[in-house]
Amino acid sequence: MNYRIVTLPGDGVGPEVSAAAVEVLHEIGRQFGHQFQIDEQLIGGAAIDATGQALPEASLEAARQADAVLLGAVGGPKWSDPQAKVRPEQGLLALRAALQVYANLRPLQVHPALAELSPLKNERLQGVDILFVRELTGGTYFGAKQRGKDFATDECRYTEAEIERVVRRAFELARGRRRHLTSVDKANVLETSRLWRSTVQRLAGEYPDVVVEHQLVDSMAMLLLTQPSRYDVVVTENLFGDILTDEAAALAGSLGLLPSASLGEGRNALYEPIHGSAPDIAGQGIANPVGTILSAALLLRHSLQLDAEASAVEKAVDHVLSKGPHSRDIGGEAGTDEVLTAVLKALRNNRH
Ligand SMILES: NC(=O)c1ccc[n+]([C@@H]2O[C@H](COP(=O)([O-])OP(=O)(O)OC[C@H]3O[C@@H](n4cnc5c(N)ncnc54)[C@H](O)[C@@H]3O)[C@@H](O)[C@H]2O)c1
Numbered sequence: 001m002n003y004r005i006v007t008l009p010g011d012g013v014g015p016e017v018s019a020a021a022v023e024v025l026h027e028i029g030r031q032f033g034h035q036f037q038i039d040e041q042l043i044g045g046a047a048i049d050a051t052g053q054a055l056p057e058a059s060l061e062a063a064r065q066a067d068a069v070l071l072g073a074v075g076g077p078k079w080s081d082p083q084a085k086v087r088p089e090q091g092l093l094a095l096r097a098a099l100q101v102y103a104n105l106r107p108l109q110v111h112p113a114l115a116e117l118s119p120l121k122n123e124r125l126q127g128v129d130i131l132f133v134r135e136l137t138g139g140t141y142f143g144a145k146q147r148g149k150d151f152a153t154d155e156c157r158y159t160e161a162e163i164e165r166v167v168r169r170a171f172e173l174a175r176g177r178r179r180h181l182t183s184v185d186k187a188n189v190l191e192t193s194r195l196w197r198s199t200v201q202r203l204a205g206e207y208p209d210v211v212v213e214h215q216l217v218d219s220m221a222m223l224l225l226t227q228p229s230r231y232d233v234v235v236t237e238n239l240f241g242d243i244l245t246d247e248a249a250a251l252a253g254s255l256g257l258l259p260s261a262s263l264g265e266g267r268n269a270l271y272e273p274i275h276g277s278a279p280d281i282a283g284q285g286i287a288n289p290v291g292t293i294l295s296a297a298l299l300l301r302h303s304l305q306l307d308a309e310a311s312a313v314e315k316a317v318d319h320v321l322s323k324g325p326h327s328r329d330i331g332g333e334a335g336t337d338e339v340l341t342a343v344l345k346a347l348r349n350n351r352h
Pocket residue numbers: 013017072073074075076077080089092255256257272273274275276277278279280281286287288289291329
């Protein structure tokens with residue numbers, strides 16, 4: 001089959017890690033007889049420099065038409081002036097909103113070979129397997145913003161329909177796993193969280209086979225570190241999900257390891273590692289490409305229904321995490337290219 005993939009490398013390490021993931025797609029194409037037609041487009045700071053806009057119309061149009069979109073990362077010090085009129089991150093938010101990819105899936109597992117990198121004791125990491133479902137197109141990120149002379153506001157707004165669609169998705173995903181759903185909110189303080197909680201309670205009646213618990217976000221931040229193996233599917237609003245998943249990445253050993261899939265109702269979907277442009281290591285060829293390569297695996301599975309191909313990529317990554325080489329963020333010395341080469345070799349040695 002022939003598939004059209006739009007890549008949005010973006011800024012900092014974004015181009016480095018997305019190039020690695022594209023190589024993996026091409027290797028999969030050779031082995032399984034697919035053609036991945038790659039259409040590279042601008043987003044973020046790179047797009048601002050070239051066009052003045054963080055998400056040029058051509059990039060959005062290509063993304064809409066594609067079979068799937070793979071993004072590196074956006075942002076960096078060059079574009080971070082608080083007075084700046086246009087910011088790289090606006091491009092990413094506009095893309096998520098335009099594609100209506102409201103459910104951001106962020107799976108987290110702890111690879112046994114990396115458990116010692118985690119600040120947590122090894123025994124606490126046994127059996128950790130969490131699927132975060134982060135609401136991605138509502139809340140504070142998209143509410144009205146106001147800046148006065150000496151004040152600023154960010155409105156947090158959710159409609160019941162926005163909550164319902166992402167929570168339903170989380171219930172459905174829980175059904176395919178261990179049938180346990182943790183909904184995270186701040187219902188003791190926030191009105192949006194009270195709407196969130198009552199919506200989850202209402203929907204729970206339709207999923208009697210799924211055990212539901214509610215957890216306030218502050219204690220959840222603690223419980224993720226003290227009892228991470230208790231959790232199966234965790235659903236939460238946009239900002240809480242952003243913060244909790246970076247925290248949870250520490251369990252796995254590095255932010256550079258975690259992939260994500262952003263899905264909506266239609267065929268549009270966006271795949272990106274959860275990390276940012278990592279300006280502190282950009283341009284050095286040392287970024288960990290694993291989070292982006294695993295995002296490409298999610299792309300194969302969710303957008304192209306290529307399950308065997310997705311599993312082949314995951315198996316190859318698993319092999320490299322077991323045997324090395326490892327990039328610096330996970331205690332090794334390998335550069336991005338060495339890790340990529342090892343993944344490609346593991347893929348070739350796999351007989352499917
Ligand atoms: N999806 C995105 O595009 C995205 C996500 C998060 C942050 N950002 C942007 O990235 C910029 C930097 O933000 P930040 O520093 O808070 O977060 P960051 O995720 O870029 O980096 C945090 C830390 O993790 C390390 N790290 C991240 N990815 C890595 C990788 N692949 N391999 C090895 N180490 C890695 C970095 O070196 C850094 O020490 C900001 O402009 C922010 O807005 C973009």
